[in-house]
Amino acid sequence: MRILHFQLNGDDAEVAAPDHWTLLEVVRYRAGLTGSKQGCDKGDCGACTVHVDGRSVLSCLTLAADIDGRQVTTIEGLSNVDGLDVVQDCFDGAGALQCGFCQPGMMMAARQLVTENPEATREEIKEALASNLCRCTGYTKIYQAVEEACRRQRQCTTERAGGAP
Amino acid sequence: MNERKSINRTHGPDAPFGEFSRVGKRARKVDSMAVATGQAMYTDDIQLPRMLHGKFLRSPHAHARIRSIDTSRAEALPGVHAVVTGSELPVAYGVIPWTEDETALAVDKVRFVGDEVAAVAAIDEDTASAAVRLIDVDYEVLEPYFDPQDALVHHEPAIHEGNRKGNISKHVLLEFGGVDEAMAASEVLIEDDYAFHGTAHAPIEPHCAIARWSGDGVLTLWSSTQIPHYVHRLLASVLGLPAHRIRVIQPYLGGAFGGKSDPFSHEFCVALLAKKAGRPVKMLLTREETFYTHRGRHPMQMHFRTGCDAKGRITAVDSKILIDGGSYSSFGLVTTYYSGQLLCGPSDFPNYRFDSTRVFTNKPPCGPKRGHGSVQPRFALEIQLDRMATQLGLDPIEFRRINCQSENTQTVNGQTVTSNGFLQCLDAVEEASGWKKKRGKLPPNRGIGIAGSMYISGTNYCVYPNDMPQAGILVKLDRSGLATVFTGTSDIGQGCTSVMATLVAEELGLRLDQVRVVTSDSDLCPVDLGAYSSRITLMAGNAAVDAGRKLRKQVQEAVAEKLEIAPGQVMLADGFAFDREDGDRRFTTQEAFQFAEAKFETLSASGSYNTPERGGDYRGGTIGASPAYSFTAHVAEVEVDPETGDVHVHKLWIAHDCGRAISPVQVEGQIEGSTYMGVAEVQLEHHEVYTGETAEAGLHMRPSLLEYTLPTTLDTPELEALIVESIDPEGPYGAKEAGEGPLHGSLPAVANAIYDACGIWMTKLPFTPGKVLAALKAHQAAGSSGAPNEGAN
Numbered sequence: 001m002r003i004l005h006f007q008l009n010g011d012d013a014e015v016a017a018p019d020h021w022t023l024l025e026v027v028r029y030r031a032g033l034t035g036s037k038q039g040c041d042k043g044d045c046g047a048c049t050v051h052v053d054g055r056s057v058l059s060c061l062t063l064a065a066d067i068d069g070r071q072v073t074t075i076e077g078l079s080n081v082d083g084l085d086v087v088q089d090c091f092d093g094a095g096a097l098q099c100g101f102c103q104p105g106m107m108m109a110a111r112q113l114v115t116e117n118p119e120a121t122r123e124e125i126k127e128a129l130a131s132n133l134c135r136c137t138g139y140t141k142i143y144q145a146v147e148e149a150c151r152r153q154r155q156c157t158t159e160r161a162g163g164a165p
Numbered sequence: 166m167n168e169r170k171s172i173n174r175t176h177g178p179d180a181p182f183g184e185f186s187r188v189g190k191r192a193r194k195v196d197s198m199a200v201a202t203g204q205a206m207y208t209d210d211i212q213l214p215r216m217l218h219g220k221f222l223r224s225p226h227a228h229a230r231i232r233s234i235d236t237s238r239a240e241a242l243p244g245v246h247a248v249v250t251g252s253e254l255p256v257a258y259g260v261i262p263w264t265e266d267e268t269a270l271a272v273d274k275v276r277f278v279g280d281e282v283a284a285v286a287a288i289d290e291d292t293a294s295a296a297v298r299l300i301d302v303d304y305e306v307l308e309p310y311f312d313p314q315d316a317l318v319h320h321e322p323a324i325h326e327g328n329r330k331g332n333i334s335k336h337v338l339l340e341f342g343g344v345d346e347a348m349a350a351s352e353v354l355i356e357d358d359y360a361f362h363g364t365a366h367a368p369i370e371p372h373c374a375i376a377r378w379s380g381d382g383v384l385t386l387w388s389s390t391q392i393p394h395y396v397h398r399l400l401a402s403v404l405g406l407p408a409h410r411i412r413v414i415q416p417y418l419g420g421a422f423g424g425k426s427d428p429f430s431h432e433f434c435v436a437l438l439a440k441k442a443g444r445p446v447k448m449l450l451t452r453e454e455t456f457y458t459h460r461g462r463h464p465m466q467m468h469f470r471t472g473c474d475a476k477g478r479i480t481a482v483d484s485k486i487l488i489d490g491g492s493y494s495s496f497g498l499v500t501t502y503y504s505g506q507l508l509c510g511p512s513d514f515p516n517y518r519f520d521s522t523r524v525f526t527n528k529p530p531c532g533p534k535r536g537h538g539s540v541q542p543r544f545a546l547e548i549q550l551d552r553m554a555t556q557l558g559l560d561p562i563e564f565r566r567i568n569c570q571s572e573n574t575q576t577v578n579g580q581t582v583t584s585n586g587f588l589q590c591l592d593a594v595e596e597a598s599g600w601k602k603k604r605g606k607l608p609p610n611r612g613i614g615i616a617g618s619m620y621i622s623g624t625n626y627c628v629y630p631n632d633m634p635q636a637g638i639l640v641k642l643d644r645s646g647l648a649t650v651f652t653g654t655s656d657i658g659q660g661c662t663s664v665m666a667t668l669v670a671e672e673l674g675l676r677l678d679q680v681r682v683v684t685s686d687s688d689l690c691p692v693d694l695g696a697y698s699s700r701i702t703l704m705a706g707n708a709a710v711d712a713g714r715k716l717r718k719q720v721q722e723a724v725a726e727k728l729e730i731a732p733g734q735v736m737l738a739d740g741f742a743f744d745r746e747d748g749d750r751r752f753t754t755q756e757a758f759q760f761a762e763a764k765f766e767t768l769s770a771s772g773s774y775n776t777p778e779r780g781g782d783y784r785g786g787t788i789g790a791s792p793a794y795s796f797t798a799h800v801a802e803v804e805v806d807p808e809t810g811d812v813h814v815h816k817l818w819i820a821h822d823c824g825r826a827i828s829p830v831q832v833e834g835q836i837e838g839s840t841y842m843g844v845a846e847v848q849l850e851h852h853e854v855y856t857g858e859t860a861e862a863g864l865h866m867r868p869s870l871l872e873y874t875l876p877t878t879l880d881t882p883e884l885e886a887l888i889v890e891s892i893d894p895e896g897p898y899g900a901k902e903a904g905e906g907p908l909h910g911s912l913p914a915v916a917n918a919i920y921d922a923c924g925i926w927m928t929k930l931p932f933t934p935g936k937v938l939a940a941l942k943a944h945q946a947a948g949s950s951g952a953p954n955e956g957a958n
Binding site: 028029032033034035036037038039040041042044047074075076078079084088089091092093095097098099100101102103104107125127129130131132133134135136137138139140141142143 | 193194197198200201202203204205206207209210212366367368369370371417418419420421422451452657658659660830831833834837838839840841842869870871875877878879881883884886
């Protein structure tokens with residue numbers, strides 16, 4: 001058992017967890033943030049994807065001990081007081097959410113792509129999401145959602161550059 | 166048999182007020198916000214105070230008798246609160262009442278590697294796992310049966326001793342017309358062997374269940390089941406508990422595809438463990454365990470003969486199918502019928518025989534997977550059709566047009582087809598794919614292929630015989646302006662919650678945010694038979710319209726009184742009730758509900774649906790009978806690498822006749838998801854255990870999502886969904902199914918495209934590069950005459 005100090009969705013978190021626990025176990029069963037899912041427990045499905053210091057990681061393969069002092073964002077931290085994140089809104093709008101079990105991880109992976117490469121092509125979207133399995137959608141509506149999120153992200157950047165409020 | 170009360174209320178295809186305000190619109194799902202934000206609670210997300218965690222001891226042997234079990238060392242381990250073994254849960258059950266051959270834990274025998282032997286509840290999963298390893302079982306190991314052909318011939322000792330048919334699980338032989346005479350008179354006769362290899366559902370959410378007993382002895386079970394009602398019934402039977410002392414709740418469900426249809430060992434074991442421990446217990450299966458729990462698509466060895474006349478009209482179809490059932494019956498009785506009963510459209514034929522035998526083997530039990538029972542023979546039949554067309558020099562799409570049955574007709578096996586949009590489906594995929602410019606004209610090793618199929622919108626065959634409705638619903642109108650829909654339907658991601666909301670909103674002129682849906686809680690919701698056989702939109706949908714319509718009449722009457730007009734002149738739309746002839750004379754629906762509540766007292770209505778009389782007048786004639794059938798056409802474009810044998814599927818165009826599309830976005834999602842899943846079965850996925858006399862015999866060869874090769878974004882072809890709406894008289898506003906039909910044709914369309922690409926008929930799934938390469942070599946050796954290759958795959 002050890003005490004971990006880290007930032008969880010912007011708040012200071014102090015959590016006691018067994019040494020062998022993963023980040024996924026800590027966020028689900030200690031912090032009570034059950035949005036991140038366990039689909040395989042060995043890094044195959046991507047449903048547990050969260051951001052650590054802004055980068056997507058598989059929380060089921062990340063030892064909780066390694067996140068001491070770092071910033072963790074889960075699906076619960078993606079939306080904010082202004083409402084849904086553009087990625088969440090676009091997934092919903094495109095009909096990309098069927099059973100939804102893979103989607104917290106999928107949206108976290110998509111968020112990183114949209115941030116880093118809002119010009120992403122269909123092929124680049126496929127590459128970026130290749131480690132997140134979805135069993136319901138055949139991925140088609142997920143691509144449409146990410147393309148729309150990229151478009152809105154670009155629009156947002158343009159408006160900012162143009163001095164729009 | 167049972168005389169069914171006539172409560173078949175179908176409501177016609179028309180909008181209640183001239184044009185639809187909700188149905189057919191590209192709306193968001195009503196419950197997706199919880200999913201998008203991570204708030205949706207799936208079963209494993211539920212944490213109860215004092216909750217314990219359960220683990221199974223599973224059999225290491227494929228076939229063995231249990232001489233004794235000693236749990237004393239496990240029980241002595243600190244942190245262990247309860248242990249159960251088979252002798253405490255001896256009541257046999259099965260989802261089909263005629264084949265109850267499962268027990269929650271092995272009583273005297275194990276029948277596959279992974280069969281559940283004992284269960285432990287402890288303070289955490291690690292302790293439970295450690296305790297499981299302390300249970301001592303003395304086995305008498307028996308010879309396992311892995312090959313269905315072998316199991317058919319040898320059955321001493323049988324896998325289910327006492328089964329008077331040896332290892333035969335079910336045999337069905339049905340003939341309609343005179344097959345042998347018709348076959349003999351055929352101009353073209355195609356005969357070949359086909360094989361389907363067995364696949365798993367692999368929803369991303371593993372199975373999970375939680376049980377809690379209240380102080381007054383009421384059991385609550387939360388479970389990731391797609392059929393809560395059958396779990397409820399069998400919990401009562403296995404636990405010896407009155408059904409009214411049990412509450413079953415299905416939380417948000419992370420995908421199912423048929424794989425969460427059976428009542429499962431973990432659902433019974435958590436209940437008994439929780440009772441013994443006096444604390445709530447959760448069991449969450451590991452991904453590896455889900456591959457043993459299985460109930461996936463049955464492997465089938467299929468021999469097909471089909472004949473047609475010189476004009477290309479099919480004269481007869483004859484099949485003999487050996488079905489590998491694995492170790493238990495599950496839905497196998499229905500699977501065996503479906504392997505023949507669901508093939509009699511959209512191509513019509515006057516003579517038909519199928520002879521299907523399901524046998525037990527010592528492998529994880531097979532069951533219903535999306536497109537239950539008919540995906541495998543559909544694969545064979547649609548290739549047979551292409552081979553007949555090829556032999557006659559006919560375009561395969563034209564061949565299917567020649568043979569397409571009409572609407573409002575009877576199939577050869579006595580099923581009633583109402584609407585039929587298959588010709589429009591053919592037109593749609595032919596046009597969208599550029600078929601005429603491509604078929605036979607693409608560069609070498611690139612080809613395009615077609616396939617067609619039909620599927621049921623629910624089945625007349627209720628799993629247990631009774632006179633009650635197949636679907637029931639309650640709608641409550643509140644003076645706040647809210648309509649609450651209480652329904653036992655299981656949303657497994659397919660979106661039925663939104664469909665129910667849409668239908669009730671349409672009837673009552675509400676916006677979707679003015680409807681809330683309470684689902685799948687047996688204490689709160691009337692019984693619905695669950696998410697299987699693609700039944701919910703048609704059956705529960707009709708019940709929803711039924712209830713909504715009753716309430717609409719009350720609201721109209723109350724508003725009519727206020728406006729001093731006839732009730733029929735009151736329109737309800739977009740949150741308002743108004744005079745059809747003067748839209749300014751209006752109230753909000755909230756005000757309208759209040760008028761109605763004042764006039765009629767508290768407002769609620771139930772709605773029900775039962776199927777009309779359907780099916781052939783013979784034993785099994787209602788299995789495969791449905792109020793309405795969906796139709797699908799697939800076109801696949803592929804490229805075969807002649808160096809490696811790799812088949813790259815570039816794109817599929819799928820036109821699906823779902824009747825009225827209540828929610829087009831969701832219909833597209835079902836079409837795309839079905840086809841993705843079908844294509845994955847062509848090349849990638851294979852549920853397979855080690856066989857032979859090795860230490861691994863009976864172990865799954867690929868028990869993880871990586872090894873099982875679930876398709877990623879990079880493995881999935883481009884999918885183009887096209888909706889065809891043949892408005893059906895039986896469906897709610899004319900709607901039919903969309904969740905399973907669009908899977909079937911994806912497999913044979915790829916096979917038929919491979920023939921167009923390089924002249925080989927691939928008949929045995931999966932199409933691994935090795936098999937394709939061998940077929941190409943055999944084809945080259947035989948000369949490029951286009952002669953079908955035999956044996957190479």
